[in-house]
Amino acid sequence: MAEGSRAEGSRTAPLAFGQVVIGPPGSGKTTYCHAMREFLARLGRSVAVVNLDPANEALARPCALDIGELVTLPDVMAGLGLGPNGGLLYCMEYLEANADWLRERLRALRGHYLLFDCPGQVELYTHHQALKNVLAQLAKWNFRLAAVHLVDSHYCTDPGKFISVLCTSLATMLHVELPHVNVLSKMDLIEQYGKLAFNLDYYTEVLDLSYLVDHLASDPFFRNFRRLNEKLVEVIEDYSLVSFVPLNVQDKQSMRQVMQAVDKANGYSFGDQEHRSLEALMSAAVGADFHFSSTLAVQENPSFSCDSERLKAFPGRVWTLSGNRQIEPGKAGRARKKEIRSPPS
Ligand SMILES: Nc1nc2c(ncn2[C@@H]2O[C@H](COP(=O)(O)OP(=O)(O)OP(=O)(O)O)[C@@H](O)[C@H]2O)c(=O)[nH]1
Ligand SMILES: [Mg+2]
Numbered sequence: 001m002a003e004g005s006r007a008e009g010s011r012t013a014p015l016a017f018g019q020v021v022i023g024p025p026g027s028g029k030t031t032y033c034h035a036m037r038e039f040l041a042r043l044g045r046s047v048a049v050v051n052l053d054p055a056n057e058a059l060a061r062p063c064a065l066d067i068g069e070l071v072t073l074p075d076v077m078a079g080l081g082l083g084p085n086g087g088l089l090y091c092m093e094y095l096e097a098n099a100d101w102l103r104e105r106l107r108a109l110r111g112h113y114l115l116f117d118c119p120g121q122v123e124l125y126t127h128h129q130a131l132k133n134v135l136a137q138l139a140k141w142n143f144r145l146a147a148v149h150l151v152d153s154h155y156c157t158d159p160g161k162f163i164s165v166l167c168t169s170l171a172t173m174l175h176v177e178l179p180h181v182n183v184l185s186k187m188d189l190i191e192q193y194g195k196l197a198f199n200l201d202y203y204t205e206v207l208d209l210s211y212l213v214d215h216l217a218s219d220p221f222f223r224n225f226r227r228l229n230e231k232l233v234e235v236i237e238d239y240s241l242v243s244f245v246p247l248n249v250q251d252k253q254s255m256r257q258v259m260q261a262v263d264k265a266n267g268y269s270f271g272d273q274e275h276r277s278l279e280a281l282m283s284a285a286v287g288a289d290f291h292f293s294s295t296l297a298v299q300e301n302p303s304f305s306c307d308s309e310r311l312k313a314f315p316g317r318v319w320t321l322s323g324n325r326q327i328e329p330g331k332a333g334r335a336r337k338k339e340i341r342s343p344p345s
Contacts, residue, residue: 013142016106017268018114020135020178023150024168025120028185028249032150033117034061035249039259040113043277045270048112052131053119054091055084064112065105067091070098088121092130099137106141113268114143125149125172132176146179146266147172148258153184153246156203157193159216163229166206166236173241179265183258187248204244209233252282
């Protein structure tokens with residue numbers, strides 16, 4: 001399409017809002033999309049799920065728009081002799097080349113709040129260009145989207161994996177270039193995943209990571225990699241961008257907390273009616289800090305466990321920092337470090 005007519009189209013197209021749901025394989029993207037669709041629909045929002053995952057062959061739940069109508073992974077693999085990973089990258093490049101198809105199909109969904117269910121292939125979000133270009137195109141067509149990056153909370157149980165998750169999340173934020181909400185998914189399973197080395201707020205707020213490096217160094221295998229881990233967490237702290245919202249898709253409070261974080265990120269503002277529906281849905285007075293209450297809900301569960309020795313490193317329940325907001329998100333990592341080490345007043 002000529003650049004001129006595209007620009008004209010974006011001037012006249014009304015604003016549309018939505019979420020681009022991304023993350024590693026099996027992190028719960030599809031489950032989240034449908035749970036969020038139901039949650040928002042109960043508030044009176046017109047929501048449509050757009051399946052952008054060409055590997056989703058038989059859609060168990062209805063989607064308003066399916067990339068499978070344009071291209072499917074099995075066809076690409078069979079036709080071009082590609083494996084699943086190469087095939088998926090090809091599918092996204094094919095989508096980018098056929099952006100007009102997407103635009104036409106999305107036109108029919110104007111007026112809806114859109115949830116884009118994306119493939120679970122990490123390179124799409126860290127360095128491959130196709131999906132990023134499609135998202136940039138959507139922005140030109142007046143879509144105001146926020147990326148919702150799901151990561152399985154299982155990774156909190158292993159400090160080494162948690163550092164790699166932080167690196168991936170940061171790389172994704174820098175690559176995708178959308179307003180971004182990182183989410184720790186499957187919180188309902190965290191107790192089954194095993195003992196955490198630190199309290200939950202430590203992982204969601206991404207507090208002083210030197211504790212994580214110290215903890216890793218206590219493992220003989222990781223001792224040799226201490227310097228590498230120190231440098232990695234230095235990069236994460238220097239950017240000071242990564243933090244997580246905990247999510248349990250079966251819990252309304254938790255869904256509300258994610259919804260509010262995303263609405264703030266993409267600038268969606270709802271009317272009185274939706275606000276009243278939300279209050280009715282919650283059917284209880286809720287404090288202002290849902291983040292605190294949700295992590296607290298998990299932490300105060302009798303079966304939730306974390307290493308008590310590590311807890312002692314944080315005197316005076318510094319975990320309430322997310323509750324009383326002594327630490328503002330976005331503050332430099334080193335400033336956070338200083339604050340967390342000072343004794344409580
Ligand atoms: N207990 C629990 N299970 C979940 C949750 N979210 C997803 N699952 C399960 O995790 C598995 C993977 O979920 P999906 O929603 O298919 O994950 P996905 O990210 O879309 O996976 P890909 O599209 O293959 O990348 C399924 O068995 C889900 O039932 C959750 O919040 N709690
Ligand atoms: Mg999926």
